[in-house]
Amino acid sequence: MAERPWRARTPSRHSFEGGEVMRFEETKGHFGFHLKGGRDEPHPCDLAVQFYVRSSALSRQADLAISPALWSAAEIDRFIDEAIADLQAVRMDAKGMLGGAQG
Structure with missing residues:
Protein backbone atom coordinates (compact mmCIF):
# COMPACT_ATOMS: atom_id res chain seq x y z
CA MET A 1 0.00 0.00 0.00
CA ALA A 2 1.35 3.41 -0.97
CA GLU A 3 2.22 5.75 1.86
CA ARG A 4 -0.27 8.59 2.22
CA PRO A 5 1.27 12.05 2.16
CA TRP A 6 1.33 13.89 5.46
CA ARG A 7 -1.69 16.13 5.96
CA ALA A 8 -2.17 18.53 8.84
CA ARG A 9 -4.84 21.09 9.60
CA THR A 10 -4.40 23.60 12.37
CA PRO A 11 -7.17 26.15 12.90
CA SER A 12 -6.61 28.76 15.61
CA ARG A 13 -7.75 32.15 16.81
CA HIS A 14 -5.56 34.50 18.81
CA SER A 15 -6.83 37.55 20.64
CA PHE A 16 -4.70 40.60 21.18
CA GLU A 17 -5.32 44.13 22.36
CA GLY A 18 -7.50 45.80 19.77
CA GLY A 19 -8.72 42.75 17.86
CA GLU A 20 -8.54 39.12 16.95
CA VAL A 21 -6.42 37.22 14.44
CA MET A 22 -7.69 34.13 12.69
CA ARG A 23 -5.23 31.58 11.35
CA PHE A 24 -5.74 28.30 9.53
CA GLU A 25 -2.88 26.13 8.34
CA GLU A 26 -3.09 23.13 6.02
CA THR A 27 -0.29 20.92 4.73
CA LYS A 28 -0.63 18.36 1.94
CA GLY A 29 2.56 16.46 1.23
CA HIS A 30 5.40 18.98 1.01
CA PHE A 31 3.22 22.03 0.42
CA GLY A 32 0.67 24.00 2.37
CA PHE A 33 -0.94 27.32 2.97
CA HIS A 34 -1.82 29.57 5.85
CA LEU A 35 -5.06 31.53 5.84
CA LYS A 36 -4.89 34.49 8.12
CA GLY A 37 -6.68 37.71 8.85
CA GLY A 38 -7.41 40.24 11.54
CA ARG A 39 -6.88 43.80 12.53
CA ASP A 40 -3.11 43.54 12.39
CA GLU A 41 -3.21 42.80 8.66
CA PRO A 42 -2.78 45.57 6.06
CA HIS A 43 -6.38 45.02 4.96
CA PRO A 44 -8.37 44.69 8.19
CA CYS A 45 -11.35 42.37 7.92
CA ASP A 46 -9.82 40.74 4.83
CA LEU A 47 -8.30 37.32 4.71
CA ALA A 48 -5.00 36.51 3.04
CA VAL A 49 -3.42 33.25 1.92
CA GLN A 50 0.30 32.58 1.99
CA PHE A 51 1.89 29.45 0.49
CA TYR A 52 4.51 27.43 2.36
CA VAL A 53 6.73 24.37 1.87
CA ARG A 54 8.12 21.97 4.44
CA SER A 55 11.63 23.19 5.27
CA SER A 56 12.99 19.69 5.94
CA ALA A 57 12.04 16.03 5.83
CA LEU A 58 11.49 16.22 9.59
CA SER A 59 8.95 19.06 9.37
CA ARG A 60 5.42 17.88 9.94
CA GLN A 61 3.89 21.10 8.61
CA ALA A 62 4.73 23.49 5.81
CA ASP A 63 6.77 26.14 7.62
CA LEU A 64 8.82 28.06 5.04
CA ALA A 65 6.96 30.84 3.21
CA ILE A 66 7.33 30.85 -0.58
CA SER A 67 4.79 33.54 -1.44
CA PRO A 68 3.76 36.97 -0.26
CA ALA A 69 0.32 37.40 1.29
CA LEU A 70 -2.22 36.92 -1.51
CA TRP A 71 -5.53 38.74 -1.15
Whole structure:
Protein backbone atom coordinates (compact mmCIF):
# COMPACT_ATOMS: atom_id res chain seq x y z
CA MET A 1 0.00 0.00 0.00
CA ALA A 2 1.35 3.41 -0.97
CA GLU A 3 2.22 5.75 1.86
CA ARG A 4 -0.27 8.59 2.22
CA PRO A 5 1.27 12.05 2.16
CA TRP A 6 1.33 13.89 5.46
CA ARG A 7 -1.69 16.13 5.96
CA ALA A 8 -2.17 18.53 8.84
CA ARG A 9 -4.84 21.09 9.60
CA THR A 10 -4.40 23.60 12.37
CA PRO A 11 -7.17 26.15 12.90
CA SER A 12 -6.61 28.76 15.61
CA ARG A 13 -7.75 32.15 16.81
CA HIS A 14 -5.56 34.50 18.81
CA SER A 15 -6.83 37.55 20.64
CA PHE A 16 -4.70 40.60 21.18
CA GLU A 17 -5.32 44.13 22.36
CA GLY A 18 -7.50 45.80 19.77
CA GLY A 19 -8.72 42.75 17.86
CA GLU A 20 -8.54 39.12 16.95
CA VAL A 21 -6.42 37.22 14.44
CA MET A 22 -7.69 34.13 12.69
CA ARG A 23 -5.23 31.58 11.35
CA PHE A 24 -5.74 28.30 9.53
CA GLU A 25 -2.88 26.13 8.34
CA GLU A 26 -3.09 23.13 6.02
CA THR A 27 -0.29 20.92 4.73
CA LYS A 28 -0.63 18.36 1.94
CA GLY A 29 2.56 16.46 1.23
CA HIS A 30 5.40 18.98 1.01
CA PHE A 31 3.22 22.03 0.42
CA GLY A 32 0.67 24.00 2.37
CA PHE A 33 -0.94 27.32 2.97
CA HIS A 34 -1.82 29.57 5.85
CA LEU A 35 -5.06 31.53 5.84
CA LYS A 36 -4.89 34.49 8.12
CA GLY A 37 -6.68 37.71 8.85
CA GLY A 38 -7.41 40.24 11.54
CA ARG A 39 -6.88 43.80 12.53
CA ASP A 40 -3.11 43.54 12.39
CA GLU A 41 -3.21 42.80 8.66
CA PRO A 42 -2.78 45.57 6.06
CA HIS A 43 -6.38 45.02 4.96
CA PRO A 44 -8.37 44.69 8.19
CA CYS A 45 -11.35 42.37 7.92
CA ASP A 46 -9.82 40.74 4.83
CA LEU A 47 -8.30 37.32 4.71
CA ALA A 48 -5.00 36.51 3.04
CA VAL A 49 -3.42 33.25 1.92
CA GLN A 50 0.30 32.58 1.99
CA PHE A 51 1.89 29.45 0.49
CA TYR A 52 4.51 27.43 2.36
CA VAL A 53 6.73 24.37 1.87
CA ARG A 54 8.12 21.97 4.44
CA SER A 55 11.63 23.19 5.27
CA SER A 56 12.99 19.69 5.94
CA ALA A 57 12.04 16.03 5.83
CA LEU A 58 11.49 16.22 9.59
CA SER A 59 8.95 19.06 9.37
CA ARG A 60 5.42 17.88 9.94
CA GLN A 61 3.89 21.10 8.61
CA ALA A 62 4.73 23.49 5.81
CA ASP A 63 6.77 26.14 7.62
CA LEU A 64 8.82 28.06 5.04
CA ALA A 65 6.96 30.84 3.21
CA ILE A 66 7.33 30.85 -0.58
CA SER A 67 4.79 33.54 -1.44
CA PRO A 68 3.76 36.97 -0.26
CA ALA A 69 0.32 37.40 1.29
CA LEU A 70 -2.22 36.92 -1.51
CA TRP A 71 -5.53 38.74 -1.15
CA SER A 72 -7.61 37.49 -4.09
CA ALA A 73 -8.33 34.39 -6.16
CA ALA A 74 -6.64 36.08 -9.14
CA GLU A 75 -3.43 36.63 -7.14
CA ILE A 76 -3.49 32.97 -6.02
CA ASP A 77 -3.97 31.77 -9.62
CA ARG A 78 -1.17 34.02 -10.89
CA PHE A 79 1.26 32.85 -8.19
CA ILE A 80 0.51 29.15 -8.74
CA ASP A 81 0.64 29.47 -12.56
CA GLU A 82 4.04 31.20 -12.36
CA ALA A 83 5.33 28.63 -9.85
CA ILE A 84 4.28 25.74 -12.10
CA ALA A 85 5.95 27.36 -15.12
CA ASP A 86 9.15 27.93 -13.11
CA LEU A 87 9.14 24.32 -11.87
CA GLN A 88 8.64 23.05 -15.43
CA ALA A 89 11.68 25.06 -16.57
CA VAL A 90 13.75 23.75 -13.65
CA ARG A 91 12.67 20.18 -14.44
CA MET A 92 13.74 20.51 -18.07
CA ASP A 93 17.10 22.05 -17.09
CA ALA A 94 17.75 19.34 -14.48
CA LYS A 95 16.89 16.55 -16.91
CA GLY A 96 19.13 18.10 -19.55
CA MET A 97 22.05 18.38 -17.12
CA LEU A 98 21.53 14.83 -15.89
CA GLY A 99 21.34 13.49 -19.45
CA GLY A 100 24.48 15.41 -20.42
CA ALA A 101 26.38 14.16 -17.37
CA GLN A 102 25.40 10.55 -18.03
CA GLY A 103 25.93 10.60 -21.79
